[in-house]
Structures are given as structure tokens and as C-alpha cells.
Amino acid sequence: MKFEPVTIKDIGKALGLSTSTVSRALRGSYEISSETKRLVLEYAEKINYRPNPIALSLKERRNHSIGIVVCEIANNFFSQAINGIESIAYNRGYHVIMSQSHESYERETVIVDHLASRSVDGLLVSVSSETQDYTHFKNLYDKGLPIVFFDRVANEIITHKVIADNFKGAFDATEHLIENGFKRIAHITSAPYLSISEERLGGYKAALEKHDIEFDDKLVHYCYHGGMIYDEIENALTKLFKLKLKPDALFTGGDRVTTTCMQALKKLNKKIPEDIAVIGFTNTNVGELISPSLSVVRQPAFEIGQVATELLISMIESKRPVTDFETKTLQTELIVRDSSSRNMTEK
Amino acid sequence: MKFEPVTIKDIGKALGLSTSTVSRALRGSYEISSETKRLVLEYAEKINYRPNPIALSLKERRNHSIGIVVCEIANNFFSQAINGIESIAYNRGYHVIMSQSHESYERETVIVDHLASRSVDGLLVSVSSETQDYTHFKNLYDKGLPIVFFDRVANEIITHKVIADNFKGAFDATEHLIENGFKRIAHITSAPYLSISEERLGGYKAALEKHDIEFDDKLVHYCYHGGMIYDEIENALTKLFKLKLKPDALFTGGDRVTTTCMQALKKLNKKIPEDIAVIGFTNTNVGELISPSLSVVRQPAFEIGQVATELLISMIESKRPVTDFETKTLQTELIVRDSSSRNMTEK
DNA sequence: TATTTCTACGCAAACGTTCCCGATAACGAT
DNA sequence: ATCGTTATCGGGAACGTTTGCGTAGAAATA
Numbered sequence: 001m002k003f004e005p006v007t008i009k010d011i012g013k014a015l016g017l018s019t020s021t022v023s024r025a026l027r028g029s030y031e032i033s034s035e036t037k038r039l040v041l042e043y044a045e046k047i048n049y050r051p052n053p054i055a056l057s058l059k060e061r062r063n064h065s066i067g068i069v070v071c072e073i074a075n076n077f078f079s080q081a082i083n084g085i086e087s088i089a090y091n092r093g094y095h096v097i098m099s100q101s102h103e104s105y106e107r108e109t110v111i112v113d114h115l116a117s118r119s120v121d122g123l124l125v126s127v128s129s130e131t132q133d134y135t136h137f138k139n140l141y142d143k144g145l146p147i148v149f150f151d152r153v154a155n156e157i158i159t160h161k162v163i164a165d166n167f168k169g170a171f172d173a174t175e176h177l178i179e180n181g182f183k184r185i186a187h188i189t190s191a192p193y194l195s196i197s198e199e200r201l202g203g204y205k206a207a208l209e210k211h212d213i214e215f216d217d218k219l220v221h222y223c224y225h226g227g228m229i230y231d232e233i234e235n236a237l238t239k240l241f242k243l244k245l246k247p248d249a250l251f252t253g254g255d256r257v258t259t260t261c262m263q264a265l266k267k268l269n270k271k272i273p274e275d276i277a278v279i280g281f282t283n284t285n286v287g288e289l290i291s292p293s294l295s296v297v298r299q300p301a302f303e304i305g306q307v308a309t310e311l312l313i314s315m316i317e318s319k320r321p322v323t324d325f326e327t328k329t330l331q332t333e334l335i336v337r338d339s340s341s342r343n344m345t346e347k
Numbered sequence: 348m349k350f351e352p353v354t355i356k357d358i359g360k361a362l363g364l365s366t367s368t369v370s371r372a373l374r375g376s377y378e379i380s381s382e383t384k385r386l387v388l389e390y391a392e393k394i395n396y397r398p399n400p401i402a403l404s405l406k407e408r409r410n411h412s413i414g415i416v417v418c419e420i421a422n423n424f425f426s427q428a429i430n431g432i433e434s435i436a437y438n439r440g441y442h443v444i445m446s447q448s449h450e451s452y453e454r455e456t457v458i459v460d461h462l463a464s465r466s467v468d469g470l471l472v473s474v475s476s477e478t479q480d481y482t483h484f485k486n487l488y489d490k491g492l493p494i495v496f497f498d499r500v501a502n503e504i505i506t507h508k509v510i511a512d513n514f515k516g517a518f519d520a521t522e523h524l525i526e527n528g529f530k531r532i533a534h535i536t537s538a539p540y541l542s543i544s545e546e547r548l549g550g551y552k553a554a555l556e557k558h559d560i561e562f563d564d565k566l567v568h569y570c571y572h573g574g575m576i577y578d579e580i581e582n583a584l585t586k587l588f589k590l591k592l593k594p595d596a597l598f599t600g601g602d603r604v605t606t607t608c609m610q611a612l613k614k615l616n617k618k619i620p621e622d623i624a625v626i627g628f629t630n631t632n633v634g635e636l637i638s639p640s641l642s643v644v645r646q647p648a649f650e651i652g653q654v655a656t657e658l659l660i661s662m663i664e665s666k667r668p669v670t671d672f673e674t675k676t677l678q679t680e681l682i683v684r685d686s687s688s689r690n691m692t693e694k
Numbered sequence: 695t696a697t698t699t700c701t702a703c704g705c706a707a708a709c710g711t712t713c714c715c716g717a718t719a720a721c722g723a724t
Numbered sequence: 725a726t727c728g729t730t731a732t733c734g735g736g737a738a739c740g741t742t743t744g745c746g747t748a749g750a751a752a753t754a
Contacts, residue, residue, distance in 0.1 A: 005465050005490075007740055018704045023742060031702060048486075050464035054410065055740035057401045058709045065444070073433065074426040083421045086447055090458075095466065096445045097412070100433055111437075117397035118352050119442065139395075143352075262636050284633065289609050291638025354710055365734045370712060380732060402710035405739045 006047050015039055026051075065095035066312060067115035069125040071103045071226065076283035077255045077301045078126070081150065084305025085124060092313050094121075103225055105130035112136050122146035122312045127154055129191040129226045146315035146322075150308040151299075153195045153327075160311040161327040164299040166196050166253075166281075169332030170203025173251050173279045173297050176334060178211045180342040182249035182277055186219040186240050188233065188261060189253035190226040197222070200253040200281070219247055227256030234264040241268070249273075249340070252280030259284060262294070272339050279340040281332075293337035300330045353394050362386055373398075412442035413659060414462035416472040418450045418573065423630035424602045424648045425473070428497065431652025432471060439660050441468075450572055452477035459483050469493035469663045471655055474501055476538040476573045493662035493669075497655040498646075500542045500674075507658040508674040511646040513543050513600075513628075516679030517550025520598050520626045520644050523681060525558045527689040529596035529624055533566040533587050535580065535608060536600035537573040544569070547600040547628070566594055574603030581611040588615070596620075596687070599627030606631065609641070619686050626687040628679075640684035647677045 012022045017036070025032045025040035026049075032040075043049075057063045066089060070078045082098070089096045097120060101108040108128045113136065116123060125137070125147060134154040141147050141157060150162040177185050187204050189197045201220070208215050221236035223229075240247050252258040258280030265272060272278050272292055279295040287294040307328050315322050359369045364383070372379045372387035373396075379387075390396075404410045413436060417425045429445070436443045444467060448455035455475045460483065463470065472484070472494060481501040488494050488504060497509040524532050534551050536544045548567070555562050568583035570576075587594050599605040605627030612619060619625050619639055626642040634641040654675050662669050 005740095009740075019741080020705075020743075021703055023740095024703090027742085033702060036702080050460075052405075052740050053464060053466045054401055054404045055709090056742085058399075058405050058711095058739090059741055059743095061709070063401065072430065073420070074423070074430045076421070079421040079426040082445070083419065083447070086420065086445060090446065095462075098429070098433060098443045098445050099437065100430070113397075115442075117400060119400045259633055259636070262633070266636065286606055286609070286631065286633060286637065289606070289613065289637045290633065291636065291640075293638075352710095355712095356710075366711080367713075367735075368733055370710095371733085374712090378732060383732080399710050402739090403712085405709090405741095406711055406713095408739075 005052065006049050007052065008049075011040060011043055011047075011049060015043060062121045062316070063095075063119060064093055065097055065120055066309070066316075067097045067099065067120040067123045069099055069101060069108065069111055069115070069123065069127075071101050071126065071128050072228075073098065073100060075255055076285070077151070077299060080283055080301035081126075081305035081308075084302035085309045086305075087302075088306050088309035088313070092309075094313065101128040101131075103129045103228060105133075109136045112140065116140045116145050120145075122148070122316045124148055124150060124308055124312055126151040127194070128152075129194055129224060132193050144321075146312055148308050148312040148315065150304050151196060155195060158325055160308070160315065160325050162304050162308040162311065163195070163199075163327065163329055164304060164332050165329045166199035166332070167203040167206070169281065169297040169299070169334070170200040170251070170253065171207045172203075172332070172334045173281075173295075174204045174207035175211070176295075176336060177249045177251060177277060177279060177340055178207060178213065180277070180340060182342070183213060184216075184219065184245060184247045185213075185249045185251055186221070186247035186276075187251050187253065188221045188223060188236050188257055190222065190257060191224045192222045197253060204251060216245075218243060223257060226254055227258075227260040230260060230264065233257065233260045234267070237261065237264050237268060237270075241270075247276060249277040250280075252278070252282075254280075255282045255284070258282040258294075258296070262290065273341055277340045277342075279336075287335065288337060290339075292339045292341075295337045295340035296335050298333040298335055300332070303330055352399065353396050354399065355396075357394075358387060358390055358396060362390060409468045409663070410442075410466060411440055412444055412467055413656070413663075414444045414446065414467040414470045416446055416448060416455065416458055416462070416470065416474075418448050418473065418475050419575075420445065420447060422602055423632070424498070424646060427630055427648035428473075428652035428655075431649035432656045433652075434649075435653050435656035435660070439656075441660065448475040448478075450476045450575060452480075456483040459487065463487045463492050467492075469495070469659045471495055471497060471659055473498040474541070475499075476541055476571060479540050491668075493659055495655050495659040495662065497651050498543060502542060505672055507655075507662065507672050509651050509655040509658065510542070510546075510674065510676055511651060511679050512676045513546035513679070514550040514553070516628065516644040516646070516681070517547035517598070517600065518554045519550075519679075519681045520628075520642075521551045521554035522558070523642075523683060524596045524598065524624060524626060524687055525554060525560065527624070527687060529689070530560060531563075531566065531592055531594045532560075532596045532598055533568070533594035533623075534598050534600065535568045535570060535583050535587075535604055537569065537604060538571045539569045544600060551598060563592075565590060570604060573601055574605075574607040577607060577611065580604065580607045581614070584608065584611050584615060584617075588617075594623060596624040597627075599625070599629075601627075602629045602631070605629040605641075605643070609637065620688055624687045624689075626683075634682065635684060637686075639686045639688075642684045642687035643682050645680040645682055647679070650677055 012019045025037045099111045148160045153161045223232045281297045372384045446458045495507045500508045570579045628644045
């Protein structure tokens with residue numbers, strides 16, 4: 001199917017004017033008589049003329065569009081973040097182009113290359129859990145393509161980054177468990193080289209240390225697919241429960257990890273919080289409906305998306321090369337419910 | 348920031364060839380000597396040449412991108428559908444441009460106009476709950492812009508449509524409640540003029556009729572914001588509970604409506620299913636974790652997205668105008684859990 | 695009246711490609 | 725020696741805009 005659009009040339013032909021005159025009239029240039037302007041504007045309106053954005057892009061060498069690279073859309077955190085991204089982009093006149101890495105490094109490289117081959121003015125990325133090498137970003141970035149990382153960032157690339165305070169979020173969650181009397185706190189999280197995993201593990205360790213609980217790496221499990229693969233989670237849990245010194249609490253890092261852990265615990269017939277207390281990073285909006293109601297660390301996903309987009313657009317629209325980069329850290333929210341409660345276990 | 352890309356011209360200059368020769372060499376034309384081809388290919392590889400997609404778009408008058416218009420991304424159904432859309436689009440070499448109407452008719456018109464002004468080869472749309480007038484789609488469609496509707500469709504526009512079998516899904520859910528002994532079945536759903544609302548209401552009525560239960564419009568409530576506004580849902584529920592003949596079961600139509608109803612019921616201290624049994628349309632993946640575990644009608648969101656995208660791309664790539672349109676109906680899945688169980692109430 | 699200054703418009707290049715049409719050379723055939 | 729082929733390449737238009745520059749005529753100035 002073809003979509004035959006009306007061009008500036010058509011207007012010129014119809015009105016006996018040159019394209020330049022029409023163009024100028026449309027932009028309201030002072031060198032066009034008001035009479036001609038009126039004529040052009042009226043005719044353009046009549047035939048519902050819309051400038052061809054592609055021709056403009058070619059001329060101005062920009063697209064007014066930004067690319068998003070995330071592992072998956074169907075995830076509470078990311079869909080909320082994308083919502084934030086879209087809200088800002090829309091107001092600033094940018095289109096948002098979506099793509100998913102599905103936690104695959106290879107696919108990420110393909111996507112990024114595809115997006116960046118100049119069909120996009122900038123990139124908003126949260127790296128895949130498989131990604132350990134960042135040269136595909138580095139190459140483009142060095143060539144001048146603006147990139148802002150959010151959530152899962154590439155520390156070795158010097159640019160704007162927007163993250164939640166994962167350290168503090170993890171610290172608070174862990175300390176909350178400790179203060180509720182739990183001593184053997186397990187931690188299931190995503191791939192170890194992910195920035196978020198590192199930061200959350202750091203907070204977890206710091207809380208243990210503060211309360212003089214020895215860190216035990218047998219209590220920490222990494223799920224390389226971020227909870228996308230059920231068995232990975234179930235295996236981690238069964239290993240934990242086979243320990244001589246079983247955990248009495250679980251702190252999960254990641255939206256998918258948390259919900260999948262809850263499903264696995266249900267399947268394994270573990271009572272929460274009697275058998276094991278649970279608190280985890282997740283942005284689900286039905287935490288209170290879950291049985292028992294789920295204690296969570298909630299990330300300001302929408303705001304992260306917004307801030308990242310603002311930074312990216314400022315980079316895109318900056319005349320001079322940007323040299324002053326910042327890492328914005330937004331606070332998480334600790335929502336305590338029943339799944340991490342000591343009271344429940346004492347009944 | 349500027350992103351200085353290498354063009355076909357640069358290659359020509361460096362190698363002492365014309366742009367046409369370079370272009371042909373790159374495409375492997377038979378009229379270029381293998382020696383020249385080798386030279387060009389090697390050099391292009393070396394300097395990492397990527398064709399400028401914008402220039403191509405201008406030339407070929409297409410973009411290899413499709414626009415998505417939905418009410419919101421952060422919604423289980425839509426994020427899963429978008430996942431399906433992206434999966435097909437990626438394989439077929441199309442970019443996916445996202446936008447949200449936020450259930451606003453006005454915003455929808457602006458978005459559609461913006462997207463369609465030729466920055467997109469086709470549109471995948473699920474209309475907003477406010478939309479009753481479809482001329483903004485009709486105009487573009489008549490001009491030749493391919494459009495495929497999914498989920499919430501515009502019946503008056505003759506094109507491909509992909510929907511879940513909302514009638515049957517609603518029928519099954521309602522009949523399930525009836526067979527479990529419930530007699531006063533309330534129905535809370537989205538805006539009445541939405542195709543999905545109509546279809547689901549139809550299934551609901553048909554099930555009632557089959558089992559000789561009189562339809563009572565006092566048991567039906569429409570939420571014009573599709574559950575996005577909490578109070579709208581709570582109001583509907585309190586009205587239901589103020590009825591002389593209170594409902595004993597609730598069938599909800601819509602992802603957001605269902606989860607928000609659950610939240611409101613919790614806040615109103617209603618026991619499920621003792622005070623009121625619940626089953627609803629939703630694509631949440633934590634239905635079994637909810638207390639009580641939630642009976643749901645699940646839509647094949649991912650597949651709906653896939654099928655819609657395939658149809659759209661077939662329209663885009665069709666040489667001749669498409670005249671044979673189909674409405675694909677995919678089956679829903681009834682997942683019975685505790686929230687709609689009679690047994691629970693008899694304990 | 696001759697010259698300058700506006701006013702209002704057109705020409706053409708440019709953005710990066712593709713592709714139709716020629717152009718040039720080599721070469722065998724006549 | 726001339727011609728038609730074939731192989732290989734370049735010129736230039738086109739896609740839809742914007743914009744620097746040029747220039748016509750009219751008005752203003754000298």
C-alpha cells in the first residue's frame with residue numbers, strides 16, 4: 001500500500017509559487033508578503049499539508065527520536081520506566097523507539113547497532129544481564145552518539161547515569177529483616193556483574209556488617225537470567241533449603257526475581273514468613289494483595305525514566321560537547337508488609 | 348552533540364570512485380568488477396560504514412517502522428502485547444515507535460497525527476476509552492496509511508482487527524460463577540462504547556440468559572477510566588454493596604479494573620469469595636500469589652500483538668491495495684482458582 | 695533623472711541514497 | 725579499419741526540505 005502525501009512542491013505548483021517561497025511562507029518568514037502567506041497557509045490547511053519529517057531529518061541530521069534498549073518490556077519496573085520516558089519525550093517532541101535485548105548480549109549488540117546507525121538521536125539503555133563487554137556502546141558513544149544509562153549502568157563509560165539508590169535500598173531491606181530478628185538472611189539476585197546486583201549486594205553486606213552478622217556466600221545466589229527462567233530460581237531456593245544452617249529470611253534483588261521467588265516458594269510449600277521471611281526489590285502494584293502481603297523495596301521507576309530522558313535530551317540538544325556528567329541517584333521506598341514480619345511467625 | 352557519520356561519498360572520495368559505483372559495489376551489483384567490489388567492501392568495513400536509513404526512507408518513501416498507540420504501557424496486557432509486537436517487528440526489520448494516549452481522546456488524535464505524518468509506515472492501535480469518534484483514524488486510513496486495530500477496535504473502520512474472544516471469555520467466566528452457585532453476579536468494566544466492553548457485556552448477558560438469570564443493569568458499572576482512577580472503582584463497589592439485593596459475585600472486564608477492584612475490596616474489608624466471589628479479565632502473572640488466589644480470564648496478549656503485527660506488515664508490503672480484511676479472534680484462557688470458588692465459602 | 699534601498703520572490707545547492715542513462719575502453723567479429 | 729558487444733564506471737536527477745544568494749521591480753533618496 002502506498003501513502004501519497006502532499007508536498008511543498010504541490011502547493012507551489014497549485015499556487016504558481018516556487019518551493020522556497022512556499023517553505024518560507026509556511027515558516028512565516030518576514031520576506032514573504034502577508035498576502036502570499038495567507039494564500040499559502042490557507043491552501044496548506046485546505047489540503048492538510050504536513051511537512052515530511054524524513055526530509056527534515058535528512059537535512060537537519062536529526063530524527064527527534066530516541067531509542068530505548070531494555071531487557072524486556074513486560075516487567076513492572078521497565079514498563080513504568082518507559083512510561084516516564086515517554087512522558088518526557090512526548091512533551092519535548094521526541095519519538096520513542098523501543099527494543100528488547102531479552103537479556104541477550106548478542107541481541108543487544110545487534111539492536112544497538114541497528115538503532116544507532118543514525119536512525120536515532122540518542123540512546124537510553126539498561127544493559128542486559130549477559131553484557132560484560134561494553135565496546136558496542138563505547139564505539140558509538142565515542143563517535144558522538146549521546147547515551148544515558150539507567151538502572152543497569154555501564155560504569156566504565158563516562159556519561160550521565162540514572163539509578164535508584166540500590167545500596168541504600170538493599171541496606172534498608174536487610175536491616176529491616178535483621179531488626180525483625182532474622183539472622184540467616186539469604187540473597188537471590190541477578191547476574192553478578194550487573195551494576196544493580198553489585199550495588200544491592202553491597203548494601204546487603206553493609207547491613208550484615210553493621211549488625212555483626214557474618215557474611216556467608218552460601219546464602220547468596222545469582223540468577224543469570226534475572227528470574228526469566230523459573231528453574232534457575234527454584235534451584236537456588238532448594239539449594240538454600242538444603243543448607244545445614246537454613247536461611248530464615250530472603251532478600252531478593254530484582255522485579256522478576258522477587259515474583260518468581262514467591263511462585264517457587266509457593267510451589268515448594270514454604271510458609272512465608274514462618275519458614276522464610278521475604279522482602280525484595282519489585283515494582284508490582286499488587287504487593288498488598290499477595291498472600292502474605294509482600295514487603296518490597298520499590299524503585300522510583302517512572303521518575304528514573306523521566307530524569308534519564310531529560311538528561312539525554314539535554315545532551316542531544318547541547319551545542320558544545322558535554323563534558324560534565326552526573327550520576328543521579330533516586331531514593332527507593334521501603335514498604336513493610338507481612339511477608340517480612342516477625343509477629344506473624346510468633347503467632 | 349553531533350554525530351559525524353561516514354557516507355558513501357567519503358568512501359568514493361577516498362577510493363577515487365563515484366558515489367554510484369560505491370553504491371553499486373555495496374549492493375553487489377553485477378556491473379562492478381570484483382576487484383572494485385573488494386576494495387569498496389574492505390574500506391567500508393574498515394571505517395565501519397552504515398547506510399543512512401533516513402536517506403533511504405526519503406528515497407523509498409518508507410521508514411521500516413510501525414507506530415503503536417495504546418492507552419498505557421505499564422499494564423500487564425499491553426506490555427505483553429507490545430512484547431509480541433516487538434518480536435515480530437524485529438524479525439521483519441521494523442522499528443517500533445511507542446506512544447500512549449493515557450485514555451485521552453484528545454491526546455490520541457494528536458499522537459496519531461504526529462506519528463502518521465509519514466514518520467511511520469503503519470499503525471497498530473488499541474483505542475482509548477474516551478474515543479467515540481474515529482475520524483482521525485479514518486482520514487489517515489483513507490489516504491492509504493495501513494492501520495490494524497487490536498484489542499479495542501474501531502468497528503466502523505474496515506481493516507484487519509485482532510481481538511481476544513471477549514464474548515466467549517466473558518461467557519465462560521460468568522457461567523463458571525453460575526455453575527459454582529452464584530446468582531447475583533455484578534459486572535464492572537471499562538467505558539461502555541469500547542468494543543471490548545460491549546463484547547464482554549454480551550458474553551456476560553448470554554451466560555445469564557442461558558441459565559435463566561434475569562439481567563439487572565444495577566449490577567453493571569462502567570468505569571470510564573478503565574480502573575486508572577481508584578475512586579471510580581471504589582464508588583462502583585460501594586454502590587453495589589448498598590443494593591438491597593447485594594451481589595454475591597463479581598466479574599470484572601479489564602486488567603486494570605480487576606486489580607483495582609481487588610485493592611478496593613481489600614480496603615472495604617470484603618472477604619473473597621465469602622462476601623463476594625471474583626473473576627476477571629487480567630494478564631497478571633501473580634494471580635496465584637494473590638490472596639485468595641485469583642481466578643482470571645487471561646488473554647493471549649503476546650499472540651495478539653504478534654498476529655496484529657504480521658497483518659500490518661503484510662498490508663504495508665502489499666503491492667496492490669488490500670481489500671480482503673479479516674478479524675482474527677484468539678481464544679482466552681479461563682484459569683479457575685480460589686477467588687471464585689464456592690467451596691471456600693462453605694467452609 | 696540617476697542611484698540606492700527595500701520588498702518579495704526564484705534559483706540552486708545541500709542532506710545521503712539509488713538508479714536511469716550515458717560514456718569509455720577493450721575486444722572480437724566482420 | 726570499422727562496428728557491435730561487453731564490462732565497468734561516472735553524471736546527474738530524484739526523494740522533500742531549508743536557506744544563502746541573486747534579482748526583478750518598486751519605492752525612496754539624492
